[in-house]
Amino acid sequence: MSAVNDTKFKSAVFLLIGLPGQEDVHLWISFPFCLVYVISIVGNSVILFIIKTDPSLHEPMYIFLSMLAVTDLGLSISTIPTILGILLFNSREISLDACFAQLFFIHSLSYIESSVLLLMAFDRFIAICNPLRYASILTPPRIARMGLFFVLRSVALNIPLPFLLKRFRYCRANVLSHSYCLHQEVMKLACSDITVNSIYGLSIKLLSEGLDSLLIFLSYVMILKTVLSVASHTECLRALNTCVSHLCAVLLFYIPEIGLSVIHRFGNSSPPFLQIFLGYVYLLVPPL
Secondary structure, X not given: OHHHHHHHOOOOEEEXXXXXXXXHHHHHHHHHHHHHHHHHHHHHHHHHHHHHHOHHHOOHHXXXXXXXXXXXXXXXXXXXXXXXXXXXXXXOEEEHHHHHHHHHHHHHHHHHHHHHHHHHHHHHHHHHHOHHHHHHHOOHHHXXXXXXXXXXXXXXXXXXXXXXXXXXXXXXXXXXOOOOOOHHHHHHHOOOOOHHHHHHHHHHHHHHHHHHHHHHHHHHHHHHHHHHOOOOHHHHHHHHHOOHHHHXXXXXXXXXXXXXXXXXXXXXXXXXXXXXXXXXXXXXOXXX
């Protein structure tokens, strides 16, 4: 009887939301999202074009920047069209397979972005702490191998997610609290035991973004230690100035991402607006 009920109430689609309570002004709200989308796509494409066409920029720092731009393009393309579909056309339904595919790309690209930020921190660490060996350590073949390793790591860690979700029956409310699909939210809609999904999702986050953020922190500890040992105040400031933009990117990526993860797992009593706001900041602001 239980199996019959599960089959009867199995959801064929999930329903995404835009901004609850603001449905009457969704059209007007769509304009800033369109602007963000255009700026993200055009801006990152221009960065890639300039780096590709200017031979003087074929250096490790700019190669890592181009990796970040490609990842941000992927994140924008994976998320914003779905958001605009909701705001402009009230297209709220998304099939299970499409939802699983979207969350795979979102999580994979997020982990790749975290890895690229780690590589950029490593670049600054070598440039400041061991400048004489910079060119010999960060050679193009080595950069390519590091980039490939992190891409494969991200894809390998996230491939099981759609399959772990596909085995569930979704007989509860099928409304998601974001305008796109995330693993930690979709799994809560299952009417089965989600312990394996919860443990696996937390484990891969700690093995990727958790480990990356720890290594970034250690890199900056070493950078700060080296910079403070420099006698000249001017040289100290010059060295730190090369890290400012990267530090801003790190903070913009990790603070909303960590906050969103904590809310999904432990913040059931948190205001819904906070969860929606962090979700938009986490995926839209870094590419912008």
